[in-house]
Amino acid sequence: MKHPDDDGIRVDYAAEIYAAMMGDTEEVGNTAEVGAAAAVTSSATSAPATSSFTSSSASVSMPAGSPSTNLQTTSASQCEPSAAAALLSAATHAGPSAHSDTPLARELSEITRRRHALAAEVLPVPDKTRVLTVANQKGGVGKTTTTVNLAAALARGGARVLVIDLDPQGNASTALGIDHRAETVSVYEVIINDELIATVIQKSPDFDSLFCVPATIHLAGAEIELVSMVAREQRLRTALEKFLAESEQPFHYVFIDCPPSLGLLTINAFVAAQEVLIPIQCEYYALEGLSQLLTNIKLIERHLNPVLAVSTILLTMFDSRTNLANQVAQEVRDHFPDQVLTTLIPRSVRISEAPSYGQTVISYDANSPGSLSYLEAAAEIAKRGAPQ
Numbered sequence: 001m002k003h004p005d006d007d008g009i010r011v012d013y014a015a016e017i018y019a020a021m022m023g024d025t026e027e028v029g030n031t032a033e034v035g036a037a038a039a040v041t042s043s044a045t046s047a048p049a050t051s052s053f054t055s056s057s058a059s060v061s062m063p064a065g066s067p068s069t070n071l072q073t074t075s076a077s078q079c080e081p082s083a084a085a086a087l088l089s090a091a092t093h094a095g096p097s098a099h100s101d102t103p104l105a106r107e108l109s110e111i112t113r114r115r116h117a118l119a120a121e122v123l124p125v126p127d128k129t130r131v132l133t134v135a136n137q138k139g140g141v142g143k144t145t146t147t148v149n150l151a152a153a154l155a156r157g158g159a160r161v162l163v164i165d166l167d168p169q170g171n172a173s174t175a176l177g178i179d180h181r182a183e184t185v186s187v188y189e190v191i192i193n194d195e196l197i198a199t200v201i202q203k204s205p206d207f208d209s210l211f212c213v214p215a216t217i218h219l220a221g222a223e224i225e226l227v228s229m230v231a232r233e234q235r236l237r238t239a240l241e242k243f244l245a246e247s248e249q250p251f252h253y254v255f256i257d258c259p260p261s262l263g264l265l266t267i268n269a270f271v272a273a274q275e276v277l278i279p280i281q282c283e284y285y286a287l288e289g290l291s292q293l294l295t296n297i298k299l300i301e302r303h304l305n306p307v308l309a310v311s312t313i314l315l316t317m318f319d320s321r322t323n324l325a326n327q328v329a330q331e332v333r334d335h336f337p338d339q340v341l342t343t344l345i346p347r348s349v350r351i352s353e354a355p356s357y358g359q360t361v362i363s364y365d366a367n368s369p370g371s372l373s374y375l376e377a378a379a380e381i382a383k384r385g386a387p388q
Helices: 011-021 031-045 081-094 103-119 143-156 171-175 187-193 217-226 235-246 264-272 284-288 290-303 323-335 349-357 369-384
Strands: 050-054 059-063 130-134 161-165 210-213 253-257 275-281 309-318 340-346
Touching: 103 369, 130 143, 130 264, 143 161, 143 171, 143 210, 143 253, 143 275, 143 309, 143 349, 143 369, 161 171, 171 349, 187 217, 187 235, 217 264, 235 253, 235 264, 264 290, 275 284, 275 290, 284 290, 284 323, 290 309, 309 323, 309 369, 323 340, 340 369, 349 369
Parallel strands: 130 253, 130 275, 161 210, 161 253, 275 309, 309 340
Antiparallel strands: 050 059
């Protein structure tokens, strides 16, 4: 969009900034929207010499008409309407050369670019079901968060996705809005009592093509019960293969969310899958257990599941402001250049908030930076498994 050479800013450009801050995905071009922006701009001309606003995460004061005003906030998507109007007022007086160099303007521009790129992208689907186990014996690295958000992102792109919650805490079931009270028939009955997955599966309320096999607290005792059972490592694979063979509509992806341990439940997940997805938190402790995890995967590949391979490593909770996060990310990329996704998952309040509403961040706030990152990661995974 072209701008005039004078010190002002065109009304339609001001309207575009306002729309981007409010998360509007449509172009601002009609008379009503431009008129609204013009009204905001007009009211700003009679404002006092200093305009200030307070958002949920930052308080900013700016001299009206100052080209060097530097606007800073933690996230453009969290701006309140009044904050957006105040910022629009400052941008209107500051001119193109000023607003284009502010951190917030650069963030807005980048978020808008990513949204447009994702909107134009059509995700390929695999020619056969991909079964991915999401595992890392270290807790708190984002296994469940990664499982549900990648599944939701792929379902949003048109794929049929099944999530198997193999963690007794049942957090994946919670995030997908699935009932997993103690009396619910769950994956425990599938593994211990040979219940059919078809009788246990539930559909997520947010996406028509996203399904879940829930976990209940009874799964906590499954480790002990499995010890004396025949073919204890194969029980989930047997049930899953039967379900996929008899399913009327094919599933494109199956994600298995593992507990933070290397017990029999996790071994069942490894034996049932073809691929392992490892989320790694961008901190030093996350690297310490990685070698042990890879050793165990090699043992299972050698003795129980010869097709198992680590196909994907996703860096999570990335904070670009710290040297440590950048160093960990680079070290992981150096050791696993083919497995590490280009996309980094940032620390995000929206990602943490979503499960409390029984949602993934994809359905909770699709325009947030965290949601965009998971959508981009899902696109990378889809392209890697696309038919050649």
